[in-house]
Amino acid sequence: MADSKLDLLQGTLDVMVLQTLETMGPLHGYGIARRIEQLSEDQVLLNQGTIYASLVRLQQRGWISAAWGASENNRKAKYYAITKAGKRQVKAERANWERLAAVIGRVLAASGGNP
Amino acid sequence: MTNLRQGLARLISFFRKQHLDQEFDEEIAAHVEFATQDFIRQGSTLPEARRLALIKLGGIEPSKELHRDSRGLPWLDGVCQDLLYAWRTMAKRPVFTATVATTLALGIGASTAVFTIVDAVLLEPLPYKDPSRLVVVWDKNLRDSAISKMFDSFQDFREMATHARVFEQVAAATWAVQERLISGHGSTREILAMPVSESFFSLLGISAARGRTFTLDDLKQGCSVVLSDRLWQKPLGADPKLIGNSLRLDDQACTVVGVMPPDFAFYPDAVALWVLITPNFSPPPDQLPVGIFGRLKPGISVAQAQAEISGLHAALHRDDGKEHDIVPAVNDLQGEFTFLAEVGLKTTLWVLLVAVSFVLLIACLNIANLMLGQGLEREREFAVRSALGGGRGRLVRQLLTESLLLASIGGALGLGIAFAAVRYFHAINPIEMPIGAHVELNWSVLSFTAATSLVTAVLFGLLPSFKASRTDVMEGLRAGGRSISSAPLRLINGLIATEMALSLILLAGAGLLMKSLLTMDSEPLGFRPEGLNVTTITLPATHYPDAARRLQFYKQLITKLGDRAALATVLPPYGAGSSVLRVENKPVSPNSERHDVGKRTVTPGYFEVLGGRLLRGRTFNWRDQVATTPVAIVNEAILNEYFAGSDPIGQRIRVGEPSEKNPWRTIVGVVANEKSSRNYHQIGWAERGTVFDPLAQDPPRSVSIAMRGSGGDLGRAITSIDASVAIGDIETMWARLGRGLAYPKFRAVLLGAFAVFSVLLAAIGLYGVLGQFVAQHTREIGVRMAVGATSANVLQLVLLQAARPLVLGLTAGLLGAGALGRYVASLLYGVRPADPITFGLVSVSLIFVAGFATFLPTLRAIRVDPMETLRNE
Numbered sequence: 001m002a003d004s005k006l007d008l009l010q011g012t013l014d015v016m017v018l019q020t021l022e023t024m025g026p027l028h029g030y031g032i033a034r035r036i037e038q039l040s041e042d043q044v045l046l047n048q049g050t051i052y053a054s055l056v057r058l059q060q061r062g063w064i065s066a067a068w069g070a071s072e073n074n075r076k077a078k079y080y081a082i083t084k085a086g087k088r089q090v091k092a093e094r095a096n097w098e099r100l101a102a103v104i105g106r107v108l109a110a111s112g113g114n115p
Numbered sequence: 116m117t118n119l120r121q122g123l124a125r126l127i128s129f130f131r132k133q134h135l136d137q138e139f140d141e142e143i144a145a146h147v148e149f150a151t152q153d154f155i156r157q158g159s160t161l162p163e164a165r166r167l168a169l170i171k172l173g174g175i176e177p178s179k180e181l182h183r184d185s186r187g188l189p190w191l192d193g194v195c196q197d198l199l200y201a202w203r204t205m206a207k208r209p210v211f212t213a214t215v216a217t218t219l220a221l222g223i224g225a226s227t228a229v230f231t232i233v234d235a236v237l238l239e240p241l242p243y244k245d246p247s248r249l250v251v252v253w254d255k256n257l258r259d260s261a262i263s264k265m266f267d268s269f270q271d272f273r274e275m276a277t278h279a280r281v282f283e284q285v286a287a288a289t290w291a292v293q294e295r296l297i298s299g300h301g302s303t304r305e306i307l308a309m310p311v312s313e314s315f316f317s318l319l320g321i322s323a324a325r326g327r328t329f330t331l332d333d334l335k336q337g338c339s340v341v342l343s344d345r346l347w348q349k350p351l352g353a354d355p356k357l358i359g360n361s362l363r364l365d366d367q368a369c370t371v372v373g374v375m376p377p378d379f380a381f382y383p384d385a386v387a388l389w390v391l392i393t394p395n396f397s398p399p400p401d402q403l404p405v406g407i408f409g410r411l412k413p414g415i416s417v418a419q420a421q422a423e424i425s426g427l428h429a430a431l432h433r434d435d436g437k438e439h440d441i442v443p444a445v446n447d448l449q450g451e452f453t454f455l456a457e458v459g460l461k462t463t464l465w466v467l468l469v470a471v472s473f474v475l476l477i478a479c480l481n482i483a484n485l486m487l488g489q490g491l492e493r494e495r496e497f498a499v500r501s502a503l504g505g506g507r508g509r510l511v512r513q514l515l516t517e518s519l520l521l522a523s524i525g526g527a528l529g530l531g532i533a534f535a536a537v538r539y540f541h542a543i544n545p546i547e548m549p550i551g552a553h554v555e556l557n558w559s560v561l562s563f564t565a566a567t568s569l570v571t572a573v574l575f576g577l578l579p580s581f582k583a584s585r586t587d588v589m590e591g592l593r594a595g596g597r598s599i600s601s602a603p604l605r606l607i608n609g610l611i612a613t614e615m616a617l618s619l620i621l622l623a624g625a626g627l628l629m630k631s632l633l634t635m636d637s638e639p640l641g642f643r644p645e646g647l648n649v650t651t652i653t654l655p656a657t658h659y660p661d662a663a664r665r666l667q668f669y670k671q672l673i674t675k676l677g678d679r680a681a682l683a684t685v686l687p688p689y690g691a692g693s694s695v696l697r698v699e700n701k702p703v704s705p706n707s708e709r710h711d712v713g714k715r716t717v718t719p720g721y722f723e724v725l726g727g728r729l730l731r732g733r734t735f736n737w738r739d740q741v742a743t744t745p746v747a748i749v750n751e752a753i754l755n756e757y758f759a760g761s762d763p764i765g766q767r768i769r770v771g772e773p774s775e776k777n778p779w780r781t782i783v784g785v786v787a788n789e790k791s792s793r794n795y796h797q798i799g800w801a802e803r804g805t806v807f808d809p810l811a812q813d814p815p816r817s818v819s820i821a822m823r824g825s826g827g828d829l830g831r832a833i834t835s836i837d838a839s840v841a842i843g844d845i846e847t848m849w850a851r852l853g854r855g856l857a858y859p860k861f862r863a864v865l866l867g868a869f870a871v872f873s874v875l876l877a878a879i880g881l882y883g884v885l886g887q888f889v890a891q892h893t894r895e896i897g898v899r900m901a902v903g904a905t906s907a908n909v910l911q912l913v914l915l916q917a918a919r920p921l922v923l924g925l926t927a928g929l930l931g932a933g934a935l936g937r938y939v940a941s942l943l944y945g946v947r948p949a950d951p952i953t954f955g956l957v958s959v960s961l962i963f964v965a966g967f968a969t970f971l972p973t974l975r976a977i978r979v980d981p982m983e984t985l986r987n988e
Contacts, residue, residue, distance in 0.1 A: 028142075029146050056182060060120070
């Protein structure tokens, strides 16, 4: 059901892209999109086109780099890889995210306990 | 840091659009291919797989858009789009665009040019140290309001230098001095040497370009001078050896201690050198009237300074009776320099600035009007754009972009016009500018132009865009290109009426100034300036030590020149000073005596050469000399004021304080008044009480010569008698009178030009509106005529349309001109600020011009063919 799919929070796509590139190594746009869909078990509602806007943003910030390469079946494609600055950013974002998630979890648990 | 980097990347992307678009096309193609293959692997057919891939992607075009937006600068893209669109719209209507741009260019150019002068005179600080704290103290005569600025006494200066606590530093300087002769370097020449106190240059904070300025040590020496760069460069040949050595000033050796930089200037501009006032200065310092210049301590206001100085002055003059009629007045130096250039300069500049903003406002209203007309024509275009999803904000933005683009073009052209105007101003040098005022385009002028362009764009762009943004989409489309909404008639009438009112105010102002100028130019002066050449000569003191030798030279000169020439201490139009007049046996209390009588010492031919009229008694002849009875001639003004009802001939008078050289003089004649310039270059003429005495009884060292005949003859005659005599510039009396007319002319011509320009604009505005009115009502007129309306009825219809804004504008304009008139009162001569003749005349001219603008549209309305219009229905 479409309703149960998660709308992406502003900015979270960027983090997911960075994380994907860190764990998977260089990927092309379609690969990244597929990977995020698979990892989220198709829970994330993704217009694959939005990936490219995110890639441009990350590139402009210097967190990923891009180069043309060939795919496994020799199709020319643009491959993205995470940079050192990008790795630092992922670490920071992950810490941030965990803290935020913990806080939200606590708040939700507390309010859930009250009648 | 990251943000900066991203911004930079976006900016770069903005300029690499094509390349990046191509790259993204390839990337997205690859993406679709990968996705399609995946779907085929899952069992879809090729077309089905491709469709699914595209759905998954969210469409190629939206993806591209998204990519572009996050890649580059979408707002800049929007602006570029708007600009491009605006440019195309303008290019499609070249006449409209050219009209608007030219109107704006003229308006902005004129404003910028006027502002350049305002900036130079009123806004840019004087080129001295702490210019905002520099003040000058004048003596103000309470008894005679015409003499509001006099030099102070040197004692006053000393008192203030030692006791005034409001000053950080004080200096004395004066230009109430005779010209001096400088010799030993080429021909003897007359120069203006300004006596100054030791602190003068350090007060201004300007040091010498070569050598040094004065020090306290110089006070113990003889005569020390600092040269102006002009004197040092030209007549003295820029000789560096001169510094530390001496030159001869009036046959006195003066040590040159330094030369000032070329751009150093102080009032009056003609000063060639500055001479230190030492204790044994000649004349003795205590007899030297000086201006007191000072720098206030930080935080001290002019009012605070005034309070302390008044107190000091009152204490100093408690016993000499001066405290009652003379008080000190503290003024800021920049204001005084402006005043000294011309008493009305400040008012003039404000008047011109207001006038030029009126012109610009009229231009804006006109353009707004044109744009409104355009807005009606473009209604369909806007309707289509709204229908296609152009938001209201987007439409307003588009229209503002168009007006901004127009205003920028107008501003750029205007800057060119202003540049040319400033060049022209320097070339013809129409008026004397205050010291330290450099008329030039600088950053403040450029920002003024930019701001003006921006404001005009908003002014003329906002109104039509407001109207356009309320366009009803359905109505606009349905009307199929025909204009549907009736023109916002009240709005347009209001615009035209405002234009008319502003033009009338400008016309009235220009009329008043013009009338003042004409009155001043055409009034009989009491002497005949035609064919008169004038100059001033000074006899070197060594060759002419006594009165007898001087008289001998003057007699020789007159013999040589014949009865075409006359000598006088001062020639009109210059006033002859102001002293007190006493009549023998007519005691006057010191409280009611007036210091307003001038004295001219003249040769016998004076009245004949200048063309003065003898009313009673006789003129002078060469038999009036030192040994005979001291005689005098008075003019009508003296006769009326001092001898009303009695015969002045034979009575004895004295001008100024009694002394051995200033005996009682017996009146032998009465002459008609001569006009002379008013104090401080006020516009118009004064008829002052003047007493004449024979030159033979008191031959001065320096005289003015008036001669009918060629100036060359005059120069040759003088040199042939004695080459050591210094001759000033030889000029015609017309040239001398013309200088007095320079400011009135400058004002009248500029305001006149602005007024004419604004009336033209207003007429064009009216013409445009009427044309539109007739075009819109052609059908109505046709129908009316078909059912029996006569040409007279149609005429009435159109004329009524024209009359409404005209009458409204005339009324408002006359009221406005009446209200504003008092602000120009000080610039008028021989005409009242609310002169009915001028107001009537300018109203008639405006009506005439408006009638001219109405003529063509009216003609078109009358010629409407009823059959034609009905057939078109």
